[in-house]
Amino acid sequence: MQPPSEHVHWLFATGFLILGLCLLGEAIVGTEVWRRRAWRAYIWPGVLFGLGVFMWPVMTFFTNSTIHMLAHGSWAEVLMLAGATELALVRGKLVNPWWRLTTLAAFLGSGTALLVHEQNAWFFQRSSFLHHLMGWTLVIAAVVPLARCVRPRSVAIGSAFALTFVVISVMLYCDRDVAPVFGHLSPTVGAPHR
Amino acid sequence: MSTQLVSERTAVRRRSARARAVSALGPATMLAGVAWAFLQPYRLTLLHPHGQSFWWLVVEPPLLVLAVGLLFHFVVAPGVLEDLEE
Numbered sequence: 289m290q291p292p293s294e295h296v297h298w299l300f301a302t303g304f305l306i307l308g309l310c311l312l313g314e315a316i317v318g319t320e321v322w323r324r325r326a327w328r329a330y331i332w333p334g335v336l337f338g339l340g341v342f343m344w345p346v347m348t349f350f351t352n353s354t355i356h357m358l359a360h361g362s363w364a365e366v367l368m369l370a371g372a373t374e375l376a377l378v379r380g381k382l383v384n385p386w387w388r389l390t391t392l393a394a395f396l397g398s399g400t401a402l403l404v405h406e407q408n409a410w411f412f413q414r415s416s417f418l419h420h421l422m423g424w425t426l427v428i429a430a431v432v433p434l435a436r437c438v439r440p441r442s443v444a445i446g447s448a449f450a451l452t453f454v455v456i457s458v459m460l461y462c463d464r465d466v467a468p469v470f471g472h473l474s475p476t477v478g479a480p481h482r
Numbered sequence: 483m484s485t486q487l488v489s490e491r492t493a494v495r496r497r498s499a500r501a502r503a504v505s506a507l508g509p510a511t512m513l514a515g516v517a518w519a520f521l522q523p524y525r526l527t528l529l530h531p532h533g534q535s536f537w538w539l540v541v542e543p544p545l546l547v548l549a550v551g552l553l554f555h556f557v558v559a560p561g562v563l564e565d566l567e568e
Contacts, residue, residue, distance in 0.1 A: 291537040302546045309507055309554045316503045317566050324565040328558070461543050 293350055294415075294465045300339065301460030307335050308453035315446030329378045336394070337371025340364050359405035366390075366397030385440055391433040399426030411472040414464050422459050425452070497566060504562050508555025515547030 291299075310331045314322040323329040343364035351357040373390040376382040402423035408416040429452045435445045466478050519526055526542055527534045 289536070291541065295537045295541040298541050298543050298546065301543070302550060305511070305547065305550045306553070309511060309550065310558065312507060313504050313554075313558065313562055316500050317562055321565050322562065324568075325561055328561070461547070 290349055292465060294463055296346060296350065297460045297463040300342075301457040301463075303335060303339055303342075304453045304457035304460060307332065308450050308457060310335075311450035311453060312447060315443055315450050318443075319441070323378075330375070333371050333374030333378055335371075336374060336391075337368055340367030340369075340371055343367060353405075353407075355407070356405050359401040363398055363401040366394045370394035386437055388433060388437045388440075391436075392430050395426050395430040395433055399423045399430065402426065408474075411469060412474045413472075414462070414467040414469040417469040418459050418463050422456060425455065425459070501563055501566055504559055504566070508551045508553075508559055511551030511554060512548050513551075515544050515549075515551060518547060519544035 310328075314328075314332070341364070343360055347357055347360035347364060351360065370390040370393065373382065373387050377385075377387055400423070402419050406416055406419035406423070410417050410420050429448075432445065432449050432452055435442070436449055439445055467473070522544070523529060525544060527538045528542060528545075531539060
């Protein structure tokens with residue numbers, strides 16, 4: 289009953305797409321309007337925390353090496369830390385906006401985890417390429433949550449933050465267990481899927 | 483024309499532009515899902531369900547994108563637009 293790993297990527301892509309749309313909505317209308325209904329304020333921190341929680345079963349059931357286990361475990365921890373901090377900020381338990389730097393840590397942690405646990409080269413196959421691409425995207429995009437701490441009301445930064453999640457979700461949807469990337473597929477991978 | 487009237491009109495125009503942008507997010511996502519389904523119909527296992535396992539029938543990426551668009555359009559957007567009007 290365990291899903292193939294590509295399905296897990298697609299389910300996470302769906303979570304990221306929901307987050308991206310909600311964050312884009314918040315960037316467009318502004319935080320004040322977005323938070324007029326309490327449940328909406330909790331979407332971003334709640335989903336972020338949830339993604340961290342769901343990373344634990346990924347660590348447990350999809351670990352085929354120590355580096356995979358460490359990467360997914362540390363990934364789960366930084367996502368949960370960022371989610372919990374954002375929850376505390378929305379709830380008013382934390383007030384200093386610089387606590388948002390935990391989101392920067394989540395970006396860097398996630399990017400590093402993606403890069404570290406992908407042992408193959410870029411063009412080994414599609415999932416290798418996408419893991420490298422997502423890793424570098426998150427590491428470079430870590431500047432966005434930093435900018436968000438400095439200018440929390442900026443529509444441009446808010447939109448860039450939201451679009452990062454949309455881009456990551458597109459990459460996750462492209463992920464396949466065995467598939468070529470730009471015509472490249474290592475002969476050691478096996479038979480490609482549909 | 484008084485400056486107050488001009489600034490009020492500008493504010494209304496900005497609000498309606500924001501409302502249009504938020505209203506467009508759901509349909510744009512749904513459109514992306516439908517376009518993907520047409521471009522890669524083989525990723526919709528519902529079209530050829532025989533011999534497919536549980537996960538292949540439940541997790542179909544184009545339908546998931548469509549579902550996210552529907553969710554945002556019918557659950558999230560109406561409340562946001564209502565609050566934007568106030």
